[in-house]
Amino acid sequence: MLNIHKVAEEAGVSVATVSRVINNQGTVAKKTQEKVEKVISRLNYEPNMLGRNLRNSESRLIMVLVPTISNPFYAQIVQGIEDIVRKENYNVFLCTTDSEPEREKVFLDYVRQKLTDGVIFMDPAVEVEMLQDLANRYPVIQCCEYNEDLNIPYISIDDTQASYKAVKHLITMGHEKIAIINSDETFQYARNRKKGYLKALEEYGLPIKDEWILKNSELNFEAGQNSMRKLLRADDKPTAIFAVSDILAIGALKRMNEEGLQAPEDIAVVGFDNIPFASMTNPALTTIAQPMYEIGSQAAKMLFQKINTPDEPVSSTLLDNELIIRESTLG
Amino acid sequence: MLNIHKVAEEAGVSVATVSRVINNQGTVAKKTQEKVEKVISRLNYEPNMLGRNLRNSESRLIMVLVPTISNPFYAQIVQGIEDIVRKENYNVFLCTTDSEPEREKVFLDYVRQKLTDGVIFMDPAVEVEMLQDLANRYPVIQCCEYNEDLNIPYISIDDTQASYKAVKHLITMGHEKIAIINSDETFQYARNRKKGYLKALEEYGLPIKDEWILKNSELNFEAGQNSMRKLLRADDKPTAIFAVSDILAIGALKRMNEEGLQAPEDIAVVGFDNIPFASMTNPALTTIAQPMYEIGSQAAKMLFQKINTPDEPVSSTLLDNELIIRESTLG
DNA sequence: ATAATTGATGTAACGGTTTACATAAATTAA
DNA sequence: TTAATTTATGTAAACCGTTACATCAATTAT
Known part of the structure; x- marks a missing residue:
């Protein structure tokens, strides 16, 4: 040896x-x-790092838990995290959970087991008590998806206000029949984005129909395509669609394209996130831009606050977002 | 404590x-x-996992080194890796290197330092001697990008043959002026894909022009757009383009779109990888499908061979690829 | 020349877990 | 009843690196 x-x-x-x-x-x-x-x-x-870390009880390693890396949304956030983390002379281990509680649990245990010094958690599906318990004893930050009932610092955007803004844009463009392609409502962000959608419709006295409110448990192109297929078969077809993710919106656009329909002439589409690909579609996608890099770097900064001064509270933040208007809604 | x-x-x-x-x-x-x-x-x-791993000299952790997670290409490969790794009761730590040798080095040291039991390495930019030295003493697999001069098992596809196939398809469709949008030729795959491109042109006696051979150090949409801008300004404009990555191809398509040009009518475009987005563009992108999931799961299997029987050699493999013909080349 | 200080290096405990080996207790065999 | 075996538990070394403290030598001060 x-x-x-x-x-x-x-x-x-x-x-x-x-x-x-x-x-x-x-x-x-x-x-x-x-x-x-x-x-x-x-x-x-x-x-040997094990011996060293064991002795120093410090790993200079940060764990970032993401549901998946197939959504480019996370890529930008991780970039923001990385840049701060490296500046502090730490390194990032990225772990994918597929939003499965058991997998999350295994990775979270790595924090308890002193393998990493802290964790940035997007999209937690794990039981709340266990997460709170972990956060009470180790540095944990909620990023993007969060539970405000927990006493765990979070960084995100105001989803309700953002989706309200998106839907209001559609209303301003003259649309009265507006559908929402949502993801699974177990997620806070999904509930909030629906809330903003409903708020805008109510405010303008527009109809709310069950057949215009779609949910998806998976968040991929196929889900977007399927949702659009359903909407095109609706008794009363919407003239505009708000999708809570660019991925869903792009799938929806594709489906329209396959049916020979045009956005925005036949149906206008708004997405959410502003992933790089959103500007590459044809037509380019109107969407809510989340400040992804900023979210990531803020999350990392908050985590280091917790690491360096564990007893001082870290305050949560909701960052601004922006409606990016492109061809998919511009008549 | x-x-x-x-x-x-x-x-x-x-x-x-x-x-x-x-x-x-x-x-x-x-x-x-x-x-x-x-x-x-x-x-x-x-x-405490440090104590345990120190004692057992085993971490049941695999490190996967990717240049970036912003290219969805890696997402699928990682999925393939994850599925095998979990089956073996290990877990994956994903690390992004931005293809920077210093960052690669830091992560590779984690293997030497016994923090992880092995590495799957895509896109190595680190000095070859150091990589070889690492591989001599620890389980290392090269995945996708590889150096065949090294004595390190690799899994990839036959890039030369694949790009030959792609370009031949363009030739079959009647094109005689074919450009290539390549990435940085420090990468083996870039050299091989260029080789296949040249081989096809030579075989059919088609012209090879410097202004049709473009390189990009970054691999993102903007690079694709820039390359297309250059090609559209060429003295002799090509009628078809082979891009060595879907990302570049999609950027190129976007640029055409901005100039009011249509694929394939004005210029036909072929990509490479078959990322999920490739079928979502309008027009949908013709591309070479790499068996990404398969590449990933094979890489993981090979790594476990090395881990479980360190002294037995692991044989390298080149997997098949497939030309997926879509609208961007189909007149 | 002696005492006090500085500098370089060594000794050994510690961080947390696992496990070969030892021991003690309980059971079974004779 | 005694010896042999089985079962349950404990002791202590090992994995590897860091560092407070001790030691010794060399330098400086008096």
Whole structure:
């Protein structure tokens, strides 16, 4: 086994001296230092991180829990996280949970088990008590999806206000029959976006119909296509659609295209997130831009607050969002 | 500190007994077991993974190094990896390198430092000697991007043959002026795809022009758009384009769209990868489908071969690929 | 020349877990 | 009843690195 003892032995010094050289604390005589360094590079020695972290009870590792990486939405957020984390000389381990509680649990245990120093959690599906319990003892930040009943700092946007804005835009464009393609309402964001949708319709006295309110348990193109298929078969066809995710909106646009329909002439479509691909579609997609990078970097900053001053409370934030108007709603 | 000693003390047993209960080895008397379990759940104890892994010199953790998660191409591969890895009762840590050698190095050190049991490496930019050295001592698999001069197992596709197929398709459709939008030729795949492109042109005696051969250091929509802008300004405009990535192809399509041009009528476009978005564009994109899920799951299987039988050689594989013909080339 | 200070290095405990081996108690065999 | 075996539990070393404290040598001060 190649370890610090072996190096010490080869160099004819004690392990303490080797350790001092590795963590260059400057208290080692020059020639001893050189001697040790020579042995280290000759043997190709790397300190074992388990031993080191165990001793230091610190890993300088952050875990980021995402449901999936197939939605580019997360890519930008992770970029924001990475940039801050690296600046602090930490590194990021990204873990995908598929929103499965058991998988989330396994990864969260890594925090309890001291493998990582903290966690940024998007889209938690795990039981709330267990999450709260974890957050009481370790640094945890909720990012994007959150539960405000918990005493865990979160960073997100005001989904209700954002979707209200999106739907109001459709109303301003003259639409009166507006459908929503939503995801699973177990998610807070889905409930909030529906709330904003309903609020806008009520405010303008527009009809609310069950057949215009669709839910999807999966969030992918196919779900968007399926939802659009259903809407095109509705007794009373909507003239505009608000999809709570660009992915769903793009699937919907595709379905229209397959049926020979045009956006916005036949049906206008608004998405949500402003993933890079949203501007690449034809027609380009009107959408709510979340400040993804900013969300990520803020989340990381909040996490470091918790790590560095565990006893001081970290305040939660809702960031601004922006309606990006493109061809899919512009007559 | 809450540790196994504390639990042992509270339960009035030795640490060995607690350890046996945790790893339920069945050699503990029923009532002792219950007593210990009660204490464990009362104190909310979780074994420290650093201590455990240090002792066992095993982490049951796999590191996957990707340049970025913003290209959905990687999402599918990672899915393939995850499914196998979980089946083996391991977990995946995903790390993004931005193809920066220093970042790659930091993560690779985690393997040396025993934090993870192996690595699947896509798109290595790190110095080859260091990678080879790592692979000599730890389980490493090259995935997608690879260097065949190294003695490190790889899984990928035959890029030369695939791009030859793509370009031949364009030729079959009657095109004689065919451009390539490539990425950085420091990458093996980029060199191979160019090779296939040239081979097809040569075989059919078609012209090869410098102004039809474009390179991009970044691989994103903007790069695709920029390349297309250049091609549209060429003295001799191509009638067909082979892009070595769907992302580039989609950017190129967008640029055409902005200029009021249609694919394939004005210029035909072929992409590479068959990311989910590729079928969502309008027109839908003709592309080379890489068996992404399969690549990922194979990579994981190969890694476990290395982990479980370190001394037996693992053979490298090139998987089949398929040309998916869609609207962007179909007159 | 002696005492006091500085500098370089070593010793050993500690962080948390697992497990070979030892021991004690309980059971079975003779 | 005694010896042999089985079962349950405990002791202590091992995994690897860090660091407070101790030690010794060398330098500086008096």
